[in-house]
Amino acid sequence: xxxxxxxxxxxxxxxxxxxxxxxxxxxxxxxxxxxxxxxxxxxxxxxxxxxxxxxxxxxxxxxxxxxxxxxxxxxxxxxxxxxxxxxxxxxxxxxxxxxxxxxxxxxxxxxxxxxxxxxxxxxxxxxxxxxxxxxxxxxxxxxxxxxxxxx
Numbered sequence: 001x002x003x004x005x006x007x008x009x010x011x012x013x014x015x016x017x018x019x020x021x022x023x024x025x026x027x028x029x030x031x032x033x034x035x036x037x038x039x040x041x042x043x044x045x046x047x048x049x050x051x052x053x054x055x056x057x058x059x060x061x062x063x064x065x066x067x068x069x070x071x072x073x074x075x076x077x078x079x080x081x082x083x084x085x086x087x088x089x090x091x092x093x094x095x096x097x098x099x100x101x102x103x104x105x106x107x108x109x110x111x112x113x114x115x116x117x118x119x120x121x122x123x124x125x126x127x128x129x130x131x132x133x134x135x136x137x138x139x140x141x142x143x144x145x146x147x148x149x150x151x
Contacts, residue, residue, distance in 0.1 A: 024053040024098065024124075028131050028147035030062070038141035051133075051147065058105060059093035086111075098124070103133060 030049035035041050049062035065088040068081050077085075092115060094108035103124040110116045122135040129149040136142050 023126050024096075024103075024131065025055065027052045027150040029150045030145050030147050032146040034142075034144040036142040036144070038139065040141075049145070050150065053096070056095055056097075057093065058096045059091075061089065061091045063089050065089075101125070 030047040033044040051060040067088045068084045092107045092110040096105045103122045105120045125132045131147040134144045
């Protein structure tokens, strides 16, 4: 009887982990960012951010500032315009897994080369078409992003 119970329990936990991973699949649009701590603390609702999950991979893109306005009539983009444009977004993608409410993302590609290879560990909650991802940075600043299903 004990062997049967161990097997059933093992199957349950393996299935639960796979279901948790699959529950994130799809595209999610950010609707709110709450920053606690640091010099940018506050509630932000004018967001342009998407995160997309597949079975094992994720991709995220966020506009983080005013994007420079380029005229279609300009023959060349200046170096300063390129820098300003580059600094107006954050993007990364890679592989992820979940375990007991923790989302672990391994960055394979990133807008900032220093982020490549880094790991981002966050808490997450999924409730229907709402996904909340909470991340604490090394300076104890907490970012809580609320997403809604986009697809």
